[in-house]
Amino acid sequence: MYFKQLISYKPRYFLLVVLFVLVQIFINLKRGMVLTPFFHYGMYSQQMPPQKSYEVLEVWVDRKKLRGQDFLPWQWDKIMQPLVYFKNISANNLLYYSNVKRISAAVFLPADSTDFIINCQYPLFEQWYSRYLSTILKRPVTKLDLVVRHYNLQQGKLQTTIQVQHLASTCR
Amino acid sequence: MFGYGIIFYAIMVVKWSGGLFLFQLQPPIFNTPFNFASWVLMGTGIHLWLISNPGYWVWFDFAFYLLPAVYMLAFFVGQKRSHFLAIAMLLVNWLYISCYTLFPTNSIESYIGWLLFPVLFITHQMRSYYFVLQGLRYFFLYIMVSAASWKLVQQGLFNAQQMSGVLLYQHKEMLTSSPDHWLTNAYYWLINHWLVSYWLYLLATLLEAFFIIGFFTSRFDKWLILAFVVFLVADFLVMRIYYWELLPFMLALWYGKYRLPPKRSQL
Numbered sequence: 001m002y003f004k005q006l007i008s009y010k011p012r013y014f015l016l017v018v019l020f021v022l023v024q025i026f027i028n029l030k031r032g033m034v035l036t037p038f039f040h041y042g043m044y045s046q047q048m049p050p051q052k053s054y055e056v057l058e059v060w061v062d063r064k065k066l067r068g069q070d071f072l073p074w075q076w077d078k079i080m081q082p083l084v085y086f087k088n089i090s091a092n093n094l095l096y097y098s099n100v101k102r103i104s105a106a107v108f109l110p111a112d113s114t115d116f117i118i119n120c121q122y123p124l125f126e127q128w129y130s131r132y133l134s135t136i137l138k139r140p141v142t143k144l145d146l147v148v149r150h151y152n153l154q155q156g157k158l159q160t161t162i163q164v165q166h167l168a169s170t171c172r
Numbered sequence: 173m174f175g176y177g178i179i180f181y182a183i184m185v186v187k188w189s190g191g192l193f194l195f196q197l198q199p200p201i202f203n204t205p206f207n208f209a210s211w212v213l214m215g216t217g218i219h220l221w222l223i224s225n226p227g228y229w230v231w232f233d234f235a236f237y238l239l240p241a242v243y244m245l246a247f248f249v250g251q252k253r254s255h256f257l258a259i260a261m262l263l264v265n266w267l268y269i270s271c272y273t274l275f276p277t278n279s280i281e282s283y284i285g286w287l288l289f290p291v292l293f294i295t296h297q298m299r300s301y302y303f304v305l306q307g308l309r310y311f312f313l314y315i316m317v318s319a320a321s322w323k324l325v326q327q328g329l330f331n332a333q334q335m336s337g338v339l340l341y342q343h344k345e346m347l348t349s350s351p352d353h354w355l356t357n358a359y360y361w362l363i364n365h366w367l368v369s370y371w372l373y374l375l376a377t378l379l380e381a382f383f384i385i386g387f388f389t390s391r392f393d394k395w396l397i398l399a400f401v402v403f404l405v406a407d408f409l410v411m412r413i414y415y416w417e418l419l420p421f422m423l424a425l426w427y428g429k430y431r432l433p434p435k436r437s438q439l
Contacts (some may be wrong), residue, residue, distance in 0.1 A: 004309065005432055006303055013300075017307060028318070035268060036209035037288060039281045041315050042322030048337035050363070054344045068346035071351040073412040078197075080345055081276035085201045092204050099210055100204060106406045109439070116204055116216050128200045136191070151348055155323070156364040158348050 009157040029150045033103075053152045057083045057167070060145035061133065078136060083146060084127055120171035175395045176289060177244050183416050184237050192277065194222075195229035199275035199328070207280070211268050243293060245247040248347065258293035264279035267288055278417075284315070285420040298433040309393075309424035316400075323377050335369035342411055351424065362410075378402055390428040396427050422426060 007014040027038040034040060058065040070074050085102060096116040104111035126144060134141045148170060150163035187193060204210070213219070223229060241260040246254035265286050273280040276319045288308060324330045331337070340347070343359050350356050352369050362369040379399055385392055399423065407413050 002303075002306055009299055009303065013303060014195065025315075028300070032206060033204075034207045036207060036266070036280060037284055040322065041281060041319040042326060042336075043281075043321070044338050045322035045326040046326045047327050047334065048341060049331060049333050050337045050340050054340065056344050056348050058349070066355075067350045068343075068356065069350035072190070073380075073408070073414065074192065075410075076346070078276075082199070082201060085203050085276045088203055089201075094377055095204050095206070099206070103208070104211060105214070108214060110215050112212060112215070112217075115214050115220060118201065125200065128198075132198065149348075151344070157351075157360060158340070158344065159402065163286075167212075 122168035262290035312421035320380035335373040
């Protein structure tokens with residue numbers, strides 16, 4: 001009905017809508033890469049059975065670990081997201097060499113590495129994060145430790161292990 | 173337009189109070205998404221320019237949050253060329269959201285309403301408005317139904333321990349940092365009672381799939397609005413994920429029952 005009305009109203013609008021639908025179908029069939037505003041809405045749709053172990057980010061301020069229970073969901077996200085991004089630097093840089101560079105070159109799009117590659121400047125990141133965190137906590141942060149700790153899933157709970165690495169070492 | 177303004181500015185207040193404006197976040201780091209449009213934008217270096225010129229973030233926020241108000245004002249005082257402001261709003265929204273989501277914030281998918289709704293305000297004939305609004309309504313129905321379809325295609329639905337795995341992944345920082353909190357205990361209960369949590373996953377999928385009815389009739393649109401609000405609240409409680417930015421689509425459902433207006437009627 002919608003299409004019938006639209007084609008009789010303005011055929012060029014109809015063509016635009018058909019084009020929009022076709023691009024969305026193409027993006028869906030292709031999977032992987034998206035193109036704003038054509039996205040996949042498949043969050044948590046792939047199989048995700050419980051794992052034996054998990055890497056967990058931890059924020060230690062003045063030798064005390066920050067607790068999720070003390071923050072609203074968006075505040076907790078604000079605390080965690082920059083760390084997730086830092087931990088993802090290697091994957092980000094890999095994406096440039098494996099896909100961005102190749103695909104952009106294929107369509108003659110300039111994709112200079114300086115616009116995509118992130119350098120691991122941990123001291124600068126920590127300096128910024130310390131300032132950023134103090135605005136969220138509303139108190140000064142004097143001693144900060146950012147670590148990735150491994151937890152094992154045992155007896156239905158995540159149990160701490162001795163396997164721990166500093167966030168700085170996740171980026172090389 | 174008025175409804176859109178109310179939703180937009182209510183979310184703005186939430187973002188402001190949560191310190192989620194760009195100038196409040198002052199991000200020094202970005203992430204490259206697997207999104208070709210983002211690569212085009214990043215090729216201009218605008219994200220790096222923003223990082224090295226934090227003084228401009230406030231102007232970025234200012235333009236993004238002010239334009240809808242300027243447009244509304246122009247529209248209500250009967251400014252005939254207000255649709256030019258809507259075009260500016262469309263461009264600013266795309267630029268702002270594309271940059272904003274490169275930084276540690278949310279994923280760009282949840283901003284799809286803010287990316288597409290300005291197209292509605294570009295129209296100045298009642299019939300065009302009707303077709304764009306109906307198009308947005310169908311697109312929102314597609315979003316919900318496709319979310320259910322992906323769970324089928326990617327087989328998440330066929331994994332009985334799916335929701336246990338999802339909860340562990342989503343809340344691992346919360347679970348390990350607050351081991352004795354009631355919310356942690358509730359999550360662990362769901363994780364260990366995987367059949368119950370799978371039912372939650374299944375119900376969420378069925379709720380998403382329920383939106384397919386909207387493709388055939390607009391008679392149940394009010395129920396779809398209710399279903400979406402339930403979905404939003406449940407997502408917030410169980411997953412601690414908030415999709416408030418999708419709320420403008422409720423307007424497309426609310427006005428979905430209206431029929432094709434007569435020819436040449438102006439807004």
